[in-house]
Amino acid sequence: MKLFPNLVRAVVSGLESIFAKKQYADKVIERLLRSNPRWGARDRAFIAENIYDIVRHWRRYTEALGLSYQDAPTEAQLWLIFGVHQMSQGYYLPNWEEFAALDPAQIEKRLNQLLKRREVMYSIPDWLDQLGYEAFGKRWEAQLDALQQEAPVVLRTNTLKTSVSELKAALQADDIDTYRLTEYPQALVLKERKPVFKHPLFKEGWFEVQDAGSQFISQQLDIQPGMRVIDACAGAGGKALHLAALMENKGKLIAMDVEEYKLQELKRRARRAGISVIEPRLIDSNKAIKRLAQSADRLLLDVPCSGLGVLRRNPDAKWKLQPEFVEKIQQVQQDILQRYSTMLKVGGKMIYATCSLLPQENEHQVQKFLANHGAQFRLLSEWHLSPTSHNTDGFYLACLERIAE
Structure with a gap:
């Protein structure tokens, strides 16, 4: 593969924004590709694919150079990391000054030793590897392998x-x-x-x-045209748009979120999709929830989570995620389940969903909720979707019915 200095420089610049400036990979790549309209499709693909590949294998490449994956890299180190990535793909490096410090034989020898360790092989922080192994045991390695692959469009x-x-x-x-x-x-x-x-x-x-697993969630809500549906954690509306289509644009869909800018994006997307039944509502206090008590035929709670199920799409998330967040988000999830479920009518159905693989964010949350509200709700069904079993992103969803006030 012939390398062009301007394209490699763009990759290095993107990696610097992600790892030194702590910016999100998708936004960095989007901004980079907009910066030079003269780049053709192959150039753009080279930049995006190499950035994502290096982010996926960040720990492997940094430790091959004797660096810590946790430290912010210098520009010179980023050129070396790019070089290690190229060598690991079987490509020869050009005789550039930026790659002069690389010894291919030494890199290969070090990689052979490092790749015997699971956390380096699959480029994941120690704490996250331990958390996953506690949850899945020997099945954890298969999950990691699947999450390292590029997701389909x-x-x-x-x-x-x-x-x-x-x-x-x-x-x-x-x-x-x-x-x-x-x-x-x-x-x-x-x-x-x-x-x-x-x-x-x-x-x-x-x-x-929209990932097939994400589509599956809306499909399981048993939507009928004319219903009153609430998507209580709507974000920018990916699932809300799908729900509205399943409703055949008939009835009412209240899309709620705590972030106003996300609801503005949902409005724009709904106009493009030709959808008129969505009513965005900002959750600015608990009153927004109380006003809708027992009003929904169907309720979707696609709650905030660690996002471990979508690492193949957002590989930089594993480097930004912290154990404290995983603990804290479980409190948020249970609070949403407890408070937002009051919006569901008796006889109505709701889905609790995450894009996490961890049982403590998934079935454990539902079990805790039912321990307190088993007289009001019953579990109808639940699913675990993952790249290993369904070739989708990782999702959990549980469908519950409200059986009493």
């Missing part, structure tokens, strides 16, 4: 504007090949990564990019 067809077959044919006409997933009725998976956000059909609201 999955589209969700907006059935308010088109059908899956029609969308598939329209994309194929533009040389974007997809295949269907029988378990996920609105899903199409790209056979090859393409810049779909620039496609006219995306701008016209024919589809959204």
Whole structure:
């Protein structure tokens, strides 16, 4: 592979923003790619793919150089880390000054020793490796391996504007090949990564990019047109848009969040999708919840979580996550379950969902809730989705029915 200095410099700049300035990888890459409109598709792919690959294997590459993965790197070290990444992919390095300090034989020898350790092999912090092993035992390594892989690009067809077959044919006409997933009725998976956000059909609201597991959550809420539905942790609205489509844009969907800017983004996306039933509401106090007591036919609680199930899409999250956050977020999750569940009618159904793999954020939370509210709610079903078993991101969801006031 021939390397071009300006493209490698862009990769190094991106890594500096992520690891030295603590910025989010997706935002860094988006900003980088906007910075030079002259870059072609291959150039842009080179930058994005190399940044993500190095972020995924950050601990492996830094420790191969005798560095600590926890320390902020210098620019010179980032060039060396890029060099180690290239060598590990089987590529020869050009005779550049930035790579002069690298000894391929020494790097290979050190890597052979380091990769005997699971936490280095899968590039994960010690505390997180221990937490995962306590939860999964010998199955943890398979989870780690799956989370290290690049996630596929999955589209969700907006059935308010088109059908899956029609969308598939329209994309194929533009040389974007997809295949269907029988378990996920609105899903199409790209056979090859393409810049779909620039496609006219995306701008016209024919589809959204949404993991199949995320689509599965909305499907399990047993939505019918005309219902009153509440998405109480809506964020920017990925699942709310899907729920509205399942409602056939009939009824009312109240999309709630504690962040106003996310609800503004949801409004923009809803307009593009041709959705009129969504009513965004800011949760600025507990009164916002009390006003909706026993008003929802269906309730979605897609709660904040550690995000361990989506590391293959957000690999930098494992370097930003801290054990204190995992502990604290469990308190938030239980508080949401206790307070927000009051919005559900008797006879209504709600889903508690996370994008975490950890039982303490998942089934343990539901068990704790039912220990206090078993006379009011009953568990109907629950699912664990993961890259190892479903080729989706990692999700947990439990469907509960309210049986009494």
